[in-house]
Structures are given as C-alpha cells and as structure tokens.
Amino acid sequence: xxxxxxxxxxxxxFREIRVPFEEGVxxxxxxxxxxxLTGVIYTGRDQTHRRLMALLDEGKQLPVDLAGQLLxxxxxxxxxxxxxxxxxxxxxxxxxxxxxxxxxxxxxKGTLGKGKRSQEVRDSMLLHRAVYLASxxxxxxxxxxxxxxxxxxxxxxxxxxxxxxxxxxxxxAVVINDLTGRDFYDLSSAR
Amino acid sequence: MKPLRIINAxxxxxxxxxxxxxxxxxxxPDILEGLVVARDRETSPLARDLLELLLxxxxxxxxxxxxxxxxxxxxxxxxxxxxxxxxxxxxxxxxQDGIRQGYLDGYLRKSVCDPLTxxxxxxxTPAVIHFEMVPGSDLIIRYLPxxxxxxxxxxxxxxxxxxxxEGVKDFICRSVFEAGPNPCPPLVxxxxxxxxxxxxxxxxxxxxxxxxxxxxxxxxxxxxENELLSxxxxxxxxxxxxxxxxxxxxxxxxxxxxxxxxxxxxxNIQCHSHRHKERVL
Numbered sequence: 001x002x003x004x005x006x007x008x009x010x011x012x013x014f015r016e017i018r019v020p021f022e023e024g025v026x027x028x029x030x031x032x033x034x035x036x037l038t039g040v041i042y043t044g045r046d047q048t049h050r051r052l053m054a055l056l057d058e059g060k061q062l063p064v065d066l067a068g069q070l071l072x073x074x075x076x077x078x079x080x081x082x083x084x085x086x087x088x089x090x091x092x093x094x095x096x097x098x099x100x101x102x103x104x105x106x107x108x109k110g111t112l113g114k115g116k117r118s119q120e121v122r123d124s125m126l127l128h129r130a131v132y133l134a135s136x137x138x139x140x141x142x143x144x145x146x147x148x149x150x151x152x153x154x155x156x157x158x159x160x161x162x163x164x165x166x167x168x169x170x171x172x173a174v175v176i177n178d179l180t181g182r183d184f185y186d187l188s189s190a191r
Numbered sequence: 192m193k194p195l196r197i198i199n200a201x202x203x204x205x206x207x208x209x210x211x212x213x214x215x216x217x218x219x220p221d222i223l224e225g226l227v228v229a230r231d232r233e234t235s236p237l238a239r240d241l242l243e244l245l246l247x248x249x250x251x252x253x254x255x256x257x258x259x260x261x262x263x264x265x266x267x268x269x270x271x272x273x274x275x276x277x278x279x280x281x282x283x284x285x286x287q288d289g290i291r292q293g294y295l296d297g298y299l300r301k302s303v304c305d306p307l308t309x310x311x312x313x314x315x316t317p318a319v320i321h322f323e324m325v326p327g328s329d330l331i332i333r334y335l336p337x338x339x340x341x342x343x344x345x346x347x348x349x350x351x352x353x354x355x356x357e358g359v360k361d362f363i364c365r366s367v368f369e370a371g372p373n374p375c376p377p378l379v380x381x382x383x384x385x386x387x388x389x390x391x392x393x394x395x396x397x398x399x400x401x402x403x404x405x406x407x408x409x410x411x412x413x414x415x416e417n418e419l420l421s422x423x424x425x426x427x428x429x430x431x432x433x434x435x436x437x438x439x440x441x442x443x444x445x446x447x448x449x450x451x452x453x454x455x456x457x458x459n460i461q462c463h464s465h466r467h468k469e470r471v472l
Contacts, residue, residue, distance in 0.1 A: 034237075047309060077258050077300040086298055087258040092340045092373050114431070115340075115373035136244055137340070137375040137431050138464040140261040141252035159311045160261075160300045174433065185372050188237075188434035189427040 014172060020068045021109050029131050029175045031182035037171040041070045041112065042153065045091050047161035049099040051154075056102065063154035063163060067107030070133075073114075075160040076150070077140070085150040085166075087140030090114040093132070097121050104128040112173060116185055122177055132177040134184075146171040193275055196328040198472055200280025203330070206470050207289025210334040211266065212297035214466040215258040218249040221403035222440075222465045229377055229430075229437040238435030242377075245463060256297075260464040263299040264336030266290045266318035267396065275328040283320065286332075290318045302339070321393070330472040333400050341378070341462040344370035347392055350454040359384065359456050360419060366458040367423050367439065372432020375462035378439045379403065380423065383457040386447035395459035398443035400467050407444055416442045440465075 014034035017025060019041055029035070042064055044052065055062055073093055077086030093113030100111065101124035109130050114137040117125075125132060135143060149167035156162050176184045223246070230242035252259040268286055272278075278285075294301055294315040301315045325331075346366040350358050363382055370378075383394030406413035419442040429435030440463065449455060 050309075075261060075300060075302075077261050077263060078298045080256065080298040083257075086300070087252070087261040087263075089261050091262065092343070094373065114375070116371050116432075134372070134431070136241060136248075137372075138260045138462055139244055139248040141255065141257040141259055142244060142248040144257060145251070159313065160302065161311075185428075185432045188235075188429065189371075189432065 019070045021070070026109060026129060026131050027179055029178050031175055031178045031184040031187060033175040035133065035173050035175060037173060038169050041072045041166050041168055042066065043072045043074050043164040043166060045073050045075045045161050046095055047158040048155055048163045049096050053099055053102065066103055068109050070110040070112055071103065071108055072112040072166065085144050085147050088144045088147055089140030090135045090137055093117055100124065104130050117177060122181070125177055126179065126181055129179055131175060131179065133173040134176050135171070135173045143171065195277040196275055197277055197279055198330055200278060200282060200285035202472060203282065203285040204289040206332055206472060207268070207286050207334070208293040210332060210468045210470055211290055211293030211299065211336070214334055214336055214468045215263045215297060215299050216252050216256050218259055219467060223249060225403045225440040226463065229440060233435050233437055235429060235435035237433055238430035238437060241430045241433065258299055259466065260338060261300055262302060262338035262340060264338045265303055266315060267335045267337050268318050268320045269333040269397070270320060270322045271325045271331040272322060273327040273329045274324055276330050286320055287316045287318055291316050332470045332472070334468045335399060336466050338462055338464065341374035341460045344374040344460040345458055347455070347457040349388065350456055352452070352454045354454060359454070362456050363419055363458050364422055368426055370460055371428060374460045375464065376428060376432060376439065377430055377437045377463050379461040379465050380439050380442045381459035381461055382442065382444040384444060384446045385449040386455060388455060390447055391455035391457035394445040394447055395457040398445040399459060399461050399465070401443045404441040412444050412446055416444050
C-alpha cells in the first residue's frame with residue numbers, strides 16, 4: 001500500500017504480523033508495540049455479539065469457529081461502486097466487554113477496537129492468553145485501504161452490524177493489553 | 192407589513208442532503224487547521240504521527256468521497272427560521288427526507304435504531320431536529336452528524352450552587368478524564384453551563400458549532416475555557432489516549448442564567464472527526 005511508504009516515522013517501525021496469529025506470536029507482543037496485520041480477521045460489533053450469545057445460549061453452532069481468530073469491532077459504511085468496502089475504522093470496545101469473556105473461553109485469540117477494556121475482560125484475556133489491540137480511531141477512510149476483501153459471514157439483516165470476513169494487508173494497530181497484564185493506555189498517560 | 196419570503200421545502204431537502212454527504216467526507220477547515228496546530232506543538236512522536244495520519248485520512252476522505260469515519264453519526268440539525276420566512280411544504284419532512292437521501296446516495300452508514308428492539312430504521316432517520324425562530328428572512332441550517340463513541344461519554348450534572356466555579360471545573364475535567372481514550376481524542380469539549388436540565392445539554396451541543404477555539408465573548412467565560420483546555424491537555428492522555436499534550440483541541444462553553452437553587456453543567460464530548468456544517472438559505 002503506497003500510503004504506508006510515506007507513513008510517518010514511528011509508524012514505519014511497525015512489526016509485520018500474520019493474522020490469525022501464528023503459534024507463539026501472541027506471547028511476543030508487548031503493550032505499545034506498533035503492528036501491521038496481514039491475513040484474515042472477522043468483524044462484529046454490538047448486534048453481532050448479541051446474536052452470537054443467543055446462539056451459544058441455544059447450544060447452536062456459531063457461523064464461524066472463532067478459536068485462534070482476531071475479532072475486529074467495526075461497522076463499516078456501505079461500499080461505494082468500485083470499492084471493496086467503505087470507511088471501516090474501529091468502534092469503542094467497552095460495549096463488547098460483557099460478551100468478550102465468553103468468546104475468549106471459546107479460544108478467541110485477540111480483539112481489535114479502540115478504547116479501554118474492563119478489568120473483567122483484562123483478567124479473562126490473561127487467563128485465556130489473548131491480546132487486545134487498538135487501531136487508529138477516526139481514520140476509517142485510511143484504514144479501508146488496508147482491507148483487500150470483504151465477505152459477509154452472517155446476520156445480514158443487522159445492516160452495518162453484520163459479521164464480515166476481512167482480508168487485510170498491512171492493517172495498522174497498537175498493542176494495548178499484552179500477556180503480562182500491561183495496558184498501553186495506562187502506560188502512556190502515566191508518562 | 193413586509194411581504195413574507197417564500198422558501199420551498201424542496202430547496203431545504205436538497206440543502207440538507209448536500210450537507211449530510213459533504214459533512215461526512217470533507218472535514219471543516221477549522222478542524223483541519225486545529226489538527227495541524229496540534230501536530231506542530233505535539234511532543235510525543237507517536238501522537239505526532241497519529242495526528243499526521245488523521246490529516247492523511249481527511250485527505251483521502253475528501254478526494255475519494257469516503258466518509259472520514261465509519262460512524263457517520265446520528266444526524267443533529269438546528270434550524271433557525273427567520274420570522275419573515277414562509278415555507279411551502281413540510282419543513283420537518285424536508286429535513287428528514289434530505290437526511291434519508293443523503294445517507295443513501297452518499298453511501299453513509301445508517302446508524303439509527305429503535306432504542307429497545309435495536310432494529311435499525313435503515314435510513315438514518317429520524318434526525319434530531321431543533322427549531323428556533325429568529326428575526327429576519329433567512330433560514331439557517333446547522334448540521335452535525337454526531338458519532339456516538341464521543342456522545343456516549345457526555346455527562347450532565349445538576350450541581351448545587353455551593354459547588355461554585357471549582358465544582359464546575361472539576362466536573363468538566365473529570366468527565367474528560369474518565370472518558371479516556373474512548374471518545375477519540377483530541378476532543379472538542381462542549382460545555383453548557385446554567386439554564387435547566389435540558390437547556391444545559393442543548394447549550395453544550397450548540398457550543399460545538401462555534402468555530403474551533405474561538406473564545407466566548409465574555410472575558411470570564413473565555414478565561415474558563417482557556418484554563419480548562421490547559422488542565423485537560425496536561426493530563427497526559429493525549430491523542431487517541433496514547434499520550435502527548437493534545438487531549439483536546441478546544442473547550443467551548445456557553446452559558447445561560449439558572450435558577451437560584453441550581454447550577455446545571457452539561458459536557459458534550461466531541462471526537463476529533465468534528466463534522467459541522469452550516470448553510471444559509
């Protein structure tokens with residue numbers, strides 16, 4: 001992607017990471033690391049989470065096996081003609097906090113959004129060895145360039161809240177919560 | 192008696208539609224300039240780079256006609272209707288139709304749903320419309336698509352008068368600090384001080400339409416705005432909550448007399464993607 005070549009200094013230092021995470025990679029991520037994600041991620045925000053929980057309550061199978069996956073909290077704008085996707089930046093993660101531990105129990109390896117997580121989610125991430133990343137909030141037009149394919153997976157009737165499978169190429173993010181229990185927001189504001 | 196000026200509802204519909212699309216894709220010059228100033232004064236390298244990327248995002252959005260942010264908001268519309276204007280047609284419907292058409296034709300996200308069933312209305316309507324009568328023969332449309340990452344972090348408190356100015360400052364700063372990275376800083380902090388429960392909230396929202404960083408005309412209110420901005424920017428949360436000296440771009444405060452028993456304070460938090468537009472018909 002051409003814009004990354006002209007990206008500012010510190011963001012040029014990001015580490016290339018494949019998603020879903022390869023074996024052992026999560027252990028090497030540190031709060032504050034700038035990463036660039038390439039591979040496949042799944043999306044979901046409020047309604048997708050509610051519906052996933054309903055399926056679990058009914059003992060039914062989820063539309064995708066989330067074990068090992070990275071879940072991106074996003075509700076994109078519709079793709080204009082000729083585009084793969086519209087604007088597609090992260091939404092605020094805390095709204096998913098009440099659902100997240102249950103997905104981590106199923107083996108979800110990471111979440112991607114923006115903003116702080118609850119203590120309960122942080123504890124659950126440590127227990128299940130999962131990480132939380134934030135992308136660039138309010139940069140949906142820029143981030144859409146890193147999405148090379150978007151396929152609907154489930155819950156089409158939820159409109160912008162449907163679940164998608166994204167193929168991403170050098171999608172920028174920052175590690176917020178790592179496996180040592182550190183939180184980059186706490187670290188950066190304490191500086 | 193002066194003859195009434197006629198404005199057709201169709202003209203209002205078209206104006207609202209254009210405003211909706213343009214607001215989503217074209218960041219206002221005052222906000223662009225605010226981001227540039229923030230970048231140039233920023234001390235944290237990461238925060239500086241993030242601000243640079245936000246400017247790049249604005250450039251891409253405008254050139255490619257993609258929304259700046261996927262949250263194209265709940266549509267907030269302030270209509271100031273001149274007393275010498277007569278509308279041919281239905282004013283309320285014209286605004287709602289303008290939003291509906293703008294969100295459809297502009298490929299904007301429809302983000303409005305029933306609060307209980309959470310079923311999406313599919314059109315981004317109803318818009319939240321505030322009408323006011325003003326002297327003259329203009330019809331002024333002020334448009335603000337409000338993203339709810341920041342709207343959700345807004346607060347209102349009915350303080351006792353004994354809380355005083357210090358109580359007001361503390362509440363405003365606390366609201367910003369507790370919001371942390373969630374509302375997408377650097378923020379514009381809109382404050383409504385005084386009035387009643389609903390008036391304070393409305394003042395806070397209205398203050399967001401002021402050109403970025405323009406102080407209140409009253410010297411004591413301007414001093415309050417400046418002091419709050421300094422305090423907020425010393426907290427270290429910074430750009431996107433990732434550090435630096437730019438947690439907020441501006442604090443805008445509007446005031447109104449209150450009851451002798453009351454000191455309402457509303458804090459309407461606005462993200463850096465502050466889309467505000469105005470059109471005079």
